[in-house]
Amino acid sequence: MPLYIKDPEVDRLTEELISITKTSKVDAVKEALKHEIAKRRAALPLRERLAKSLAMAREAGPFAPGDHKRETDEMWGED
Template identity: 40%
Template structure:
């Protein structure tokens, strides 16, 4: 199966990387794609990032976290007796 790159900038980058590493353009593209796939796979998923964020919020909330939102609590937010 062939891959045709029709973008001049992409072609120049592939040629430059191939020249710097003394490899073929095909190998340069292969390595670049492999590198990006590995980098992407190491990134935490959206769910993992969301959980980490929720845990950090919970840690910042302190001992008042989870307090019941009764009338007394709501009034305390507005400075009412």
């Protein structure tokens, strides 16, 4: 569904951002939304930000035993 906002303040703010960034209305709104989303995500508690990584680590299971330094060196062709 397309975004349609009929609000004079939103229009004024959009025009101000366009004049600062010298970009299109679509790009200005898109970048403003991306910026706000990133800001809100960064404000989440660390536990919430790491939840996906923690779930992936649990799913992967414990780290396999072995000489990982030697294996990495062999993979890169180093002694």
